[in-house]
């Protein structure tokens with residue numbers, strides 16, 4: 251994924267910055283503890299599509 255996208259994208263829930271999870275192909279919000287999936291190199295920035303991170307999951 252294009253890393254410059256990360257500087258543009260923000261969490262739709264809290265507007266905070268996101269962390270790219272390469273092994274998960276997702277963008278994670280450490281504040282909301284949600285992971286937004288990346289499908290075909292396109293981040294899906296929808297709260298109802300996001301995965302809730304497990305409490306012990308490292309971001």
Ligand SMILES: [Zn+2]
Pocket residue numbers: 261262263264265266279280281282283
């Ligand atoms: Zn957030």
